[in-house]
Amino acid sequence: MTSAQPAIRVHGVSHQFGQAGEARHVQALLDTSLEVARGELQCLIGPSGCGKSTLLGIMGGLIAPTTGTVTVSGKPVRGPMPRDLAFVFQESALFPWNTVFENIVLGMTFQGVAKAERRDRARRALEAVGLLDFAEHYPGQLSGGMRQRAALARALSLQTDILLMDEPFGALDEQTRMVLGEDLSVLLSRSKKTIVFVTHSLGEAVFLADRVAVFSARPGTVKQIITVDEPHPRKPSFMTAPKFHALRDQLYGLLHDEIRKAISETAQPRRRYDQAGAAEADGDRA
């Protein structure tokens, strides 16, 4: 978009879980490079197991890649960078023993926000997602959509430049997804955040993204990048526009073969955000 420094720069990243020759060895990513421009919403889309969640973890400093480098806001990534990026996960990562409000305050406590500021920021973040009335509820008392809104509020309250979202609406029903997608678009137009959004849904990718990076089947690498030239906030009417359908068809064409390839694979590694990755499959509780 602009010629300014990209928000995130991924260069030559490959990642494997386990050692070559072991039963559990998986080459998740192979020589992946991409850039996320400041202020854009970039979607990562690809078949199951293509490593897009792994790449998100690598971008966020949760996983150290086997090879390659990542820079965020010009700084090399060596570990979690809570001041620069905030995550929203698919399964609500809210602490069930805290209220929604306490969850958000706790996130800021971890990040190191001054105590005096926390409550105000929490309130504003809840307002931004429309959950202020439910601040004293526990996550278990909320619907899936509301929980994800709360998770988004927590990420917003951290006031990072970048948001990394891993299929945040994946566990929700179609209608809730549409509404939340529209809200996200509105939010994006108001703030100047950079968002990386992993998704399975073609329609969601086209609706939300400024650019879509299409991944190949495992071992994942960027196959092609598609630009969606439509300003935010995007209206629901965009979904019926011919441009939308054309882009969606284009995506489908790119993905179709990759999806077939992925389905024929028998081993599906579980989603992992930490160093050990697929090696830690035993003894874990979902």
Next chain:
Amino acid sequence: MNPSGRGIATGRIWSRLVQIAFLAAVLVLWSLATTVWGVSRILLPNPVNVWHQLIDVVSSGAFIPDLRVTLGELAAAFAISMSLGVSLGYLISRSRYLIRVFEPLLAAIYSIPIILFLPLYVLLLGLGPDSKIALGATISFFPIVLSTIAGFGYVDRTLVTAARSMGASNLQMFRHVLVPAALPVVLAGLRMGFTVALLSVIASETIASFAGLGHHIVDLAENMDTARMFAYIVFVIAIVAFLNAVVSTLEGRARWR
């Protein structure tokens, strides 16, 4: 299989009646056995005598010295097993590998009646409270360490990752994520450990001791004072039930769910 044509409520009332009838039948048979049927008073005391003895025991406070011994042994045993069990359990839970090595081992040891080792403790520590404390601590150590491993070792990974991504320090992780997540399981283990410690202490007093509630029951048996023995048994069962209820309530209060 299902009662047809009966409401659930009436079914429940009938069940209650059957239970009451059962209880009444037991009492009636007991009374008959000791009066009309002439079962030896040494084997089966008269229920009325048992009742009188029970009142005497409670009102005279004769149980206090023994209760003090038993509770003292229980407190010491539980304190030891709790501190050792929780700390060791936490340390083991930090590594998936350590869990895989030690958990099956601990579970296997716990599966045999550890009361077997009582004679060894008596040989080492004598017939006094020390051997009871040692055995009680040994037995109750296992449910505590196993549930601590389970509680801390299987915290939802996503929660840990989310906290890490937000910049939580190790101390913050422990205090705000690990402890609240593990608490319900650990508390359940502590409750079980308490119950097991109490039973182990009473068991060892019964088998080899010169003081404590368990021993007093044996003493009365040896003196053929069966009525008073029955009374003491009822009393001890009540104490055990009471202590278990207290601990269960405490556990319920401390959980967040």
Next chain:
Amino acid sequence: MAVARTDAPRLAVPAAAGLRDRLLRHPGIARLGVVILLFIGWEIAARFFLDRDFISPPSIVLMSLGDLFGTPGVPSALWLTLYEIAIAFVLSVIIGAAVGLAVGLNRFAHQSFMPIVLLLYGIPQITILPIFVLVFGIGAASKIAFGVSHGMFPIMIAVAAGVQKIEQVLFVSARSMGASRWQLLRYVIFPHAIPSFFTGMRLGMSGVLLGVLLAELYVSTAGIGYFTSIFTENFDPTKLIGLVSMLAVIAIALNEIVRRAELHYARWRD
């Protein structure tokens, strides 16, 4: 799969299969190692640091097993204990299964009697051990009775649960195919209850072991309890540890047998 780039990999696990690596991959070996280390520790401590009157090293215990079995009365006490466990277990299974079926198959019986069963199960039975000995004497009968008293409840509860929690859909589909009441019992209920039955037996065996051993230890004038008292009073830790170890081995073996049986018969359950 293509090879990764030649930049230096950040995961630094060497590919060589050294001892450390083998240990890491097989926790079972490490576990064995821990047990061996404990025995070595016991050996060294008992041999060089601790008082021989109170504790013996495992090597001496092992070598003195012959002496132990040579002590008149010890082998027969062990056999008698095994016999008591066996009888108590069989009786527990019969009584437990019978009552469990009776209570489980009838909803009314379940509502009425299950609370009584649970209440009795919850009593700390150690308190009534002296009554058992008073009534049944110091011979095998009291040990068997106490064992049954401990072992029958878990079986009752497990069997009752096993026949109860059958999904409605299985009943409905069997009935729709014309199954009679007896056929339902034989082909739907009983097979479904088998895993629970074996679980109950595993718990029942634990209970029987506990009950019989408690009773044996309590009665110090005969059987195992006699010898534990003698060895303790005479400060003979070698024979005492030997005896206790033999009992522990018996307990472990019996537990393992029932556990394996349970795994085998409960295969179709998750």
